[in-house]
Amino acid sequence: MVDLEAGWREIPEGGLIVEAGNAVEYITGGWRAQCPVLDLEKCTHCLFCWIHCPDCSILVEETKMKGFDLDHCKGCGICAQACPVEAITMVTE
Amino acid sequence: MGRYVALDGNSATAEAMRQINPDVVAAYPITPQTSIVQTFSEFVADGLVDTEFITVESEHSAMSACIGASAAGGRVMTATSSAGLAFMWEVVYVAASTRLPIVMPVVNRALSAPINIHCDHSDSMGARDAGWIQLFSENAQEAYDNTIQAVQIAEREEVRLPVMVMSDGFITSHAVERVEIEEDEAVKRFIGPFRPTYPLLDIDNPVTYGPLDFYDFYMEHKRQQAEAIERAKEAVIEVGEEFGKTFGRPYGLLEGYKLDDAEVAVVVLSSTAGTARGVVDDLRGRGIKAGLLKPRCFRPFPSQEIVASLRDKAVVGVMDRSDSFGALGGPLFMEICAAFQAHGVRTKVVDYIFGLGGRDTTPDQIESVFRDLLQIAETGEIERLVNWLGVREGKQEVVTAA
Numbered sequence: 001m002v003d004l005e006a007g008w009r010e011i012p013e014g015g016l017i018v019e020a021g022n023a024v025e026y027i028t029g030g031w032r033a034q035c036p037v038l039d040l041e042k043c044t045h046c047l048f049c050w051i052h053c054p055d056c057s058i059l060v061e062e063t064k065m066k067g068f069d070l071d072h073c074k075g076c077g078i079c080a081q082a083c084p085v086e087a088i089t090m091v092t093e
Numbered sequence: 094m095g096r097y098v099a100l101d102g103n104s105a106t107a108e109a110m111r112q113i114n115p116d117v118v119a120a121y122p123i124t125p126q127t128s129i130v131q132t133f134s135e136f137v138a139d140g141l142v143d144t145e146f147i148t149v150e151s152e153h154s155a156m157s158a159c160i161g162a163s164a165a166g167g168r169v170m171t172a173t174s175s176a177g178l179a180f181m182w183e184v185v186y187v188a189a190s191t192r193l194p195i196v197m198p199v200v201n202r203a204l205s206a207p208i209n210i211h212c213d214h215s216d217s218m219g220a221r222d223a224g225w226i227q228l229f230s231e232n233a234q235e236a237y238d239n240t241i242q243a244v245q246i247a248e249r250e251e252v253r254l255p256v257m258v259m260s261d262g263f264i265t266s267h268a269v270e271r272v273e274i275e276e277d278e279a280v281k282r283f284i285g286p287f288r289p290t291y292p293l294l295d296i297d298n299p300v301t302y303g304p305l306d307f308y309d310f311y312m313e314h315k316r317q318q319a320e321a322i323e324r325a326k327e328a329v330i331e332v333g334e335e336f337g338k339t340f341g342r343p344y345g346l347l348e349g350y351k352l353d354d355a356e357v358a359v360v361v362l363s364s365t366a367g368t369a370r371g372v373v374d375d376l377r378g379r380g381i382k383a384g385l386l387k388p389r390c391f392r393p394f395p396s397q398e399i400v401a402s403l404r405d406k407a408v409v410g411v412m413d414r415s416d417s418f419g420a421l422g423g424p425l426f427m428e429i430c431a432a433f434q435a436h437g438v439r440t441k442v443v444d445y446i447f448g449l450g451g452r453d454t455t456p457d458q459i460e461s462v463f464r465d466l467l468q469i470a471e472t473g474e475i476e477r478l479v480n481w482l483g484v485r486e487g488k489q490e491v492v493t494a495a
Contacts, residue, residue: 008313013253013321014192015314016291017301 024072028055032075034090036068042087049079049088095275095340102233102265105272106172106198106258107132109240111142112280113196116167116287119147119158123177124210125262126200130172152177156184156195163193164302166292168244170195174262175202175216182220188255189224190318191302194247195255197225198240201363201414202262203450211451212262214362215415217391218424224318226256226325227392229362233270236260238342239389241275244284245332252325253290254318261364263451275340283339326393346395347388349402351377355384357466358403360429361412362388365447365454369412372459383463388425396432403429407470408441410462412482414448422446422479441469447482458483 003010012018045065050058057073059066068079080088100108106129110118118137120130137146145162149155155171163169173181178199188195199217203209217227226246230236236258243256260266275283291300306314329346337343350370352358359369366387376383386402388395403409413423421427426444433440445462448454462482469475 004309006313008316008320011310011313011317012291013314013317014190014302015304015306015310016191017304018291018298020299020301 027071028074029069029071032070032073032093034075034077035070035093036073036075036077036079036088037091038065038067039087039089042085044085044087046084048082048084052078052082054078095273095279097271097273099269100233100272100274101128101267101269102230102236102260103128103200103267104132105233105237105274106240106260107136108274109237109280110170111136112275112277113168113170113241113244113284114142114281115144115170115196117145117147117159117162117169118171119149119155119162119169120171120173121149121152121155121177123152123174123202125202125212125266126172126174126177126198128266129198129200152180153184156181156188159195159197160184160188160191160193163188163195164191164293166289166294168248168287169193170197172198172200174200175204175210178216178220179204185220185223185225187303190314192253192318192321193255194244194253196240196243196247196258197255198236198258198260200262200266201259209450210262212264212364213414213449213451214259215449217257217259218415218417220257221392221424224254224322225392226252226254226322226329226390228256228258228329228390229388230258230260230265231363231366231387232265233260233268233272234342235389236265237272237274238336238340238344241280241284242329242332242336242344245335246325246328248287249325249328249332250290252321252328254321254325259363264364273340273342279339283336322393326390326395329390329393344389346390346398347386347402350385350387352384352386352402354382356382356407357410357463357470358384358386358406358408359410359412359459359462359466360386360388360399360403360425362391362414362425365412365414365459368454368456369459372456372463375456376460376463381463381467391425394428394432396428396435399429400432400436400438403433403440404436404438406440408443408466410443410445410466412445412447412459412462414446416446416449426479441473441475443469443475443477444479445482446479452483454483
């Protein structure tokens with residue numbers, strides 16, 4: 001992540017981001033008003049949520065739904081809408 | 094050794110482009126630039142260049158394609174005029190802000206309305222704050238030489254900015270002159286190979302171009318741009334000297350003619366400087382100490398150099414081939430006034446708006462400017478700060494309010 005105090009001589013020219021994949025360091029979870037909550041008993045691990053999440057915030061291990069990356073989930077609720085078994089509910093934070 | 098050929102300005106520019114052999118040219122035809130891209134497209138069709146020529150549907154797309162190709166890592170050129178440059182507007186800024194060394198001949202033409210295809214400088218003067226380096230050419234030879242030098246200047250590591258190379262529409266672009274065309278190999282050696290910084294096609298080192306940039310970094314990026322175009326001044330000088338050593342025609346930021354001991358001087362860009370030179374000779378023959386200053390580089394504006402060459406003159410007449418409506422005067426006039434003020438120079442300056450929409454500017458008209466300057470020098474009185482040269486005032490008597 002770039003130093004927010006960096007002066008104009010210390011940053012890449014032309015507005016370029018020369019470090020690949022550094023968006024992961026930008027914590028966007030703070031934008032969230034509603035938080036997804038998973039009911040593992042209902043979840044069938046179909047991974048529709050993983051397919052639909054626009055922020056890659058569905059955590060999956062060995063093809064199983066494990067929860068949410070709340071550092072980057074913006075609380076859009078698309079996963080809850082996409083879930084065919086209503087295993088995800090949105091809760092006001 | 095170069096060879097002397099009879100070429101118009103656009104053909105000379107197209108020759109320079111053939112020798113530069115850019116990786117990509119994306120362009121749209123517009124009068125009077127058309128014959129540059131038309132001639133160049135023949136070079137492409139004949140296999141004389143390796144260029145990927147992208148025929149786009151508009152100038153906005155032309156510059157957009159150039160930006161993409163330049164970011165990808167290519168040496169890129171386009172060319173335009175007038176409404177074409179105006180249509181590019183949004184992306185002209187993007188090219189400079191993204192620090193892409195694109196070279197673009199601009200064949201100066203008036204802007205509409207009323208519609209007009211002939212020369213004035215409104216098009217490129219409108220783009221003077223876009224962050225591009227701007228070089229003005231007096232004739233076909235300079236259009237050729239400046240196009241070659243522009244590649245070097247743009248690609249300098251400390252600069253990395255796009256360059257516009259201006260020439261006067263029809264006057265320079267379509268008039269056949271004697272031009273020295275250098276050997277292909279010599280031009281190739283002079284410009285050297287293109288070394289892209291952060292090319293998008295380097296897939297092992299992925300980068301992001303054009304991200305969102307808010308209040309937390311935007312201003313730092315603008316500060317960098319200001320620094321880069323300031324550094325371009327030195328680059329223009331160095332490349333001009335190097336060009337002189339290599340090809341025998343040195344270039345600087347500006348060119349004075351019989352200026353050192355002149356009492357009155359005219360400042361004018363591009364082809365009119367040629368006419369003015371003849372007027373200076375004529376006046377000198379009659380014992381009048383007249384001089385001429387032809388700025389070559391308008392952006393970055395060589396304010397110190399202009400002040401140094403004009404500070405001891407009694408009166409300076411600036412000739413502007415465009416107006417900045419509602420402003421103090423034309424763009425060249427305002428810059429020179431500002432430079433004089435900033436450096437504490439009290440030389441009197443007057444402005445002459447001339448040659449709009451291709452209106453002929455005759456030696457008689459330029460001589461009338463010198464006569465005005467001599468009168469101001471004598472009386473110390475400036476009758477009118479901004480004058481329109483060669484405009485019909487009509488027969489009606491002008492009644493001015495008391």
